[in-house]
Amino acid sequence: MSQVSIVGAYNTKFGAFIDVKDMISFKKKTDTRSFYDLIVEAGRGAIADSGLEAKDIDAVWIGTCSPGRFVGQEHIGPLAVAIDPALRFKPMTRTEAACASSSVAIYDAVYAIESGRYRNVLVIGVEKMTLLDTPAMTAALATCSFVPEEAARGATFPALFAELAKAYIARYGYSEAEIRNQFAHVAALCYRNAAKNPLAHVQNGPQTAEAILGMPDTGKGANVMVAAPLRLHDCSLVTDGAAAVVLTSTANARKTREKVVEIAGIGHAVDYLPLSKRDDKHRLAAGKHAVESAYAEAKITVADLDLAEVHDCFTINQLLCTEALGLADDGRAGHDYVAGRFGPDDIVPINLSGGLKAKGHPVGATGASMHALVYKQLVGEPIGLAPSNKAPTVGVTFNVGGSGVTNCVTVLRRVK
């Protein structure tokens, strides 16, 4: 068990905070909620939620993936001083691990508190993606692949996850129709959940697998092929947003805070960056290591879980995460989703938030958002849907960077 707990959290609205009317009229784009705004909103929100004041915060970590390319800003840590002048002269560090950039920020903060050097630490995850158009954003994201062998030869993340999907299909012998049906059920579940999450980017997505499967291949409202077998509705969103959590030692939290969720266990395992180095692309090999570490530290098994937020950057990855967590047998997660598992009334609801598919995926914010929303679930203040059957006490987050490369798994448990 870590010695650290979450005592406050905040998640901004996720969306595309660019004034699109102005883009159509060829006026200057209006950045209605900037990268800088998002950091300040999330930081202030989490501090307020914790009941602490800015002066009580001893250090800040900010996780963000590629602001140098997305918004033209590096040297991110010091932007946190704008949250409150009381933060001037405090230590601030930015971490990066592709789409897991803010989970690793949380882990660095956990170590810092466990070292005894800091009492209260603010961790923010943030990304502003919509200043770029989609081709430019896709190219910027592709820098998180192994560039000399992947992006530099034209690979994009949809293409890399299509490789994982093809390996999965080959391994388990699914037909095109079968896998398409499985993926559609995963996506529809996320869209249904997001419809109840006021912070989600997409709240009016197709609500059933049938609706997705009935879409044409081309033309208006098409579910176009992006990188076979992955179609538009298998891909997560290009989103702006931020989330933040306040961490403190569990010993301190028990004495002084009202709503405490301990970081019961963490797992952080990294695989080869080049996909060509991996002969087991049908599963998250490093992800399984991370899950084992997190469960072992938390002294739990999968049977103890009450809910999960997993990294559905593409529908295939939601299947892989579900299996790596032990919530489905290898190769069988899709069957379970088709059978209606993992909804709000399941024993373990997955992606009650709507997931990356529908809540949205501001890449550097995603890890912090998972932690923030599971915190809110466990302290009885769910944003959007809650599990139907019982008040949850144990949740898990599974945040992935790159094509299954960086794997961050956190077990969270309500303390009080």
Next chain:
Amino acid sequence: MSQVSIVGAYNTKFGAFIDVKDMISFKKKTDTRSFYDLIVEAGRGAIADSGLEAKDIDAVWIGTCSPGRFVGQEHIGPLAVAIDPALRFKPMTRTEAACASSSVAIYDAVYAIESGRYRNVLVIGVEKMTLLDTPAMTAALATCSFVPEEAARGATFPALFAELAKAYIARYGYSEAEIRNQFAHVAALCYRNAAKNPLAHVQNGPQTAEAILGMPDTGKGANVMVAAPLRLHDCSLVTDGAAAVVLTSTANARKTREKVVEIAGIGHAVDYLPLSKRDDKHRLAAGKHAVESAYAEAKITVADLDLAEVHDCFTINQLLCTEALGLADDGRAGHDYVAGRFGPDDIVPINLSGGLKAKGHPVGATGASMHALVYKQLVGEPIGLAPSNKAPTVGVTFNVGGSGVTNCVTVLRRVK
């Protein structure tokens, strides 16, 4: 005192690892030592120097400033798996704090070891800058300023440090000739030291202040004005390079390692990113906080120092660091350099490596390089010049990110 020590270090050759002949002949540039190569060389070198094996390394942190813009690669942590397959499935995290990116990586690793979670941690600092031409590189570096108010309005780092220089000159009433003379003495000392450092980027720089002061303002061999009052020889270099250290708990190091240098104290203090927010630009206000923290933790005063490596991204900043460390009175550091202080025979030699001015400044590598080279000094294996008068036992590194914004100060002390 931290509970962590350095037990091995490595510094690659610093230089411009692009085949310039090919650039002149309009052939494809040849990247003779790539970003990827530098990570692997530094990582393997530090592990070998520590006497450990790759399988003994429990986690990796990589500090790097802007590889997304410099080399088109993000998701940096997992590149460390290429050091050795034994590192597969270990946790790897990239940190960024502009030119202090690898000092903060070291601090995160210190916390991680102090948390008791990891025994041996590898920390690498790296940057590959010369794939960009100088204007593009200057623009990329400018993303480390507060972009909306600084880079987006045309500011560059020479211009921002010129603001610090002008504030310093105004505060202390120096004439143009006086400050130019002070700066020339700082630069000449770094060039002289670098001439003896086989890893330095520039080993044949002007060896005396007179040589610098005698240069013309224009034409061949000119010391051109870059951003008044800063001239070419006041600016550090655009350099490729990497450095790495292996850290372990001091308790473990005392039992098992031969050459041990403890991280006696650290200070990490961040100022407002926008220069316009600071009314004390004649000094490193946050730097003084970092120095106080580091000295207090190490239980030393400035009188205990035997050598220092400081962040001379521009000559003005070497003066500011010297003063913040307490090695010179405020406003008087330049007089001390003119009087011949801080050379190899001084009581506290500064930048025996040649500093950023002449060793070179691969921005993300600089913090790790400072730690690596001071480690080598303290264990009696100096790379280049050593202090003339005594075997050093206490050294300090002072690494700065941005225009005096991120300040990282580490006191290092030989244990055995």
